[in-house]
Amino acid sequence: MALAAARRLLLHAGSRLGRREAVDGARRFANKRVLVETEGPAGVAVMKLRNPPVNSLSLECLTEFTISLEKLENDKSIRGVILTSECPGIFSAGLDLLEMYGRNPAHYAEYWKNVQELWLRLYTSNMILVSAINGASPAGGCLLALCCDYRVMADNPKYTIGLNESLLGIVAPFWFKDMYVNTIGHREAERALQLGTLFPPAEALKVGVVDELVPEDKVHSKARSVMAKWLAIPDHSRQLTKNMMRKATADNLIKQREADIQNFTSFISKDSIQKSLHMYLEKLKQKKG
Numbered sequence: 619m620a621l622a623a624a625r626r627l628l629l630h631a632g633s634r635l636g637r638r639e640a641v642d643g644a645r646r647f648a649n650k651r652v653l654v655e656t657e658g659p660a661g662v663a664v665m666k667l668r669n670p671p672v673n674s675l676s677l678e679c680l681t682e683f684t685i686s687l688e689k690l691e692n693d694k695s696i697r698g699v700i701l702t703s704e705c706p707g708i709f710s711a712g713l714d715l716l717e718m719y720g721r722n723p724a725h726y727a728e729y730w731k732n733v734q735e736l737w738l739r740l741y742t743s744n745m746i747l748v749s750a751i752n753g754a755s756p757a758g759g760c761l762l763a764l765c766c767d768y769r770v771m772a773d774n775p776k777y778t779i780g781l782n783e784s785l786l787g788i789v790a791p792f793w794f795k796d797m798y799v800n801t802i803g804h805r806e807a808e809r810a811l812q813l814g815t816l817f818p819p820a821e822a823l824k825v826g827v828v829d830e831l832v833p834e835d836k837v838h839s840k841a842r843s844v845m846a847k848w849l850a851i852p853d854h855s856r857q858l859t860k861n862m863m864r865k866a867t868a869d870n871l872i873k874q875r876e877a878d879i880q881n882f883t884s885f886i887s888k889d890s891i892q893k894s895l896h897m898y899l900e901k902l903k904q905k906k907g
């Protein structure tokens with residue numbers, strides 16, 4: 619209930635801000651954790667995650683992200699979105715572990731519903747989505763990138779990308795897996811999911827997790843030039859083709875959303891899984907020394 623009210627408020631506040639800043643030509647609207655800048659005639663929006671320190675996808679961040687996407691989908695002048703991060707060195711650390719640890723089942727269910735919602739909206743978007751991956755991108759961060767039509771990644775060996783859930787003692791849900799298989803093929807996905815592989819850029823390119831590597835300072839300009847190429851295709855044929863390619867995967871979740879929520883809630887509530895998450899969080903803390 620509270621979240622629905624927050625959503626209405628955000629939509630309203632966002633549109634007021636959007637109108638005010640349109641006066642300058644380039645329009646922008648911002649929530650606390652997501653900044654969207656649109657650049658007039660080209661019909662392209664740049665969406666920047668800014669939930670420091672690591673752009674973890676907290677419930678608030680997911681909600682703001684979903685609302686921003688919804689607004690862009692409803693704006694018929696926008697044909698493409700470049701998804702990137704404002705946090706230095708991090709694209710997104712993925713789902714917020716603190717939303718999945720030490721909470722109650724109702725919270726887990728609410729959180730997962732919102733994860734599903736963002737995924738469905740991103741994966742089935744009619745807009746052209748290009749990710750400019752300018753930092754580390756584990757698990758849910760990789761998921762965001764995989765939803766895009768094209769992935770440009772900074773060629774910095776410090777950055778890794780992949781679905782590493784098994785390293786946390788958790789299991790990637792079937793729809794994460796389906797999208798991985800669609801992107802890198804069954805054999806590679808099978809191996810990478812079991813090992814929880816976080817690919818450095820060169821390997822990510824080789825296996826097909828990303829489409830292109832560029833020097834860090836060129837990620838944004840490359841994403842723009844890729845976008846220009848995709849914009850040259852008529853929307854209706856591109857959209858129908860995208861829908862044809864993705865519908866079965868999306869429908870697979872749509873037809874069992876409620877069961878998936880229940881499955882997540884009971885899995886994540888288990889003592890053994892909570893213990894694994896606790897240990898992983900401790901490891902992250904200790905890393906700092």
Ligand SMILES: CCCCCC/C=C/CC(=O)SCCNC(=O)CCNC(=O)[C@H](O)C(C)(C)COP(=O)(O)OP(=O)(O)OC[C@H]1O[C@@H](n2cnc3c(N)ncnc32)[C@H](O)[C@@H]1OP(=O)(O)O
Pocket residue numbers: 671672674708710711712713714715716754756757758759782783786788789790791881882885886899902903905906
């Ligand atoms: C059917 C059941 C299905 C269950 C499926 C559930 C699916 C889950 C998918 C996920 O996305 S799980 C999340 C996986 N994410 C990770 O494993 C990333 C963990 N983080 C890192 O590896 C590193 O933080 C980083 C992203 C590489 C950045 O490293 P850096 O050295 O720059 O920062 P840190 O010092 O490590 O972190 C700063 C601060 O942020 C906290 N933090 C990091 N990641 C998360 C996260 N995902 N959620 C919440 N908090 C996170 C970290 O603990 C530090 O906190 P502190 O309080 O400052 O110590």
